[in-house]
Amino acid sequence: MNKSRRTQATSGSLAGSALGRYGYLVPIFVLFILVELYPFVYSVVLSFWNKHLLHPNADQFIGLGNYIKMLQSPHFIRAIRNSTVFTVGSVVFEYLVGLGSALILNSRHIKFRNLFRAIVLLPWVVPIAVNSLIWKFMLSPNFGFINQLLAAIGFPHLLTVNWLGDIRYAMPAVIFVNVWRSFPFYTITLLAGLAQIPSDLYEAASIDGASKWQSFIHITLPGIRGVSQVIVVLHIIWTFVNFDVIYLLTKGGPLRMTEVVPTLLYREAFDFFNMGYAAAMGVFLLVVLAITVGRAYTKTSSFQ
Incomplete structure (x- = not known):
């Protein structure tokens, strides 16, 4: 019984420590998505559109x-x-x-x-x-x-x-x-x-x-x-x-x-x-x- 409790406690502490380590990376990933990934994906999508700020109602998908x-x-x-x-x-x-x-x-x-x-x-x-x-x-x-x-x-x-x-x-x-x-x-x-x-x-x-x-x-x-x-x-x-x-x-x-x-x-x-x-x-x-x-x-x- 004691051995199983120790095993559960050890596994729980390992899971907690692993979660803690990965938790520190969450702000970095969020910042990367907001600052790097999202602007890049948006630019790629935008490049396939005829988008002019002076004519917002004339936006049109034009492919290549x-x-x-x-x-x-x-x-x-x-x-x-x-x-x-x-x-x-x-x-x-x-x-x-x-x-x-x-x-x-x-x-x-x-x-x-x-x-x-x-x-x-x-x-x-x-x-x-x-x-x-x-x-x-x-x-x-x-x-x-x-x-x-x-x-x-x-x-x-x-x-x-x-x-x-x-x-x-x-x-x-x-x-x-x-x-x-x-x-x-x-x-x-x-x-x-x-x-x-x-x-x-x-x-x-x-x-x-x-x-x-x-x-x-x-x-x-x-x-x-x-x-x-x-x-x-x-x-x-x-x-x-x-x-x-x-x-x-x-x-x-x-x-x-x-x-x-x-x-x-x-x-x-x-x-x-x-x-x-x-x-x-x-x-x-x-x-x-x-x-x-x-x-x-x-x-x-x-x-x-």
């Missing part, structure tokens, strides 16, 4: 109509092209600048390394809105510091260049600003990766007669390959959905030359109130990112 319209739109095709150029240009230069600065700061011959590391972090810790507006002011053709500096060092013909308003320079300018803001993340992350490479490998390579370039190719790059793959994939995602930098600098102009998918989506939703069409763009963007992440994860797993 929004997607067909989107893929046939020259504005959307240009936005995809601009998003690709913006993402590739940003990620490539962010990685190169971040790797270069990480190698410099990782050198034992650099004095005040901690101070320089803190300085390098400044563009990353400054809020995006503040960073973008500062650069918009500095790139101004009338009183911008950049034009004044270029003219002072021997390029007077650049004094009146409108970096953000000229179709030739707008995209390189926004890529430059995005690189300036994002490269510190690469620097700090790659510094952590460089710190994990045993110094004995470099000493052995030096004894064997390897040059610094050979050590970099055969020791440094393989040593930071894992962390490089992670930050590159993350920044491909973050840059492709980047809205604030381009919107604050150019709002997609001039002549839509810097219009990317997020700014076009915003324009359709909140300027033209075409919510169904904007939802279709959002779903398409999510699918593209999911495929990109899946392929990147597959390649990363194959390397490992």
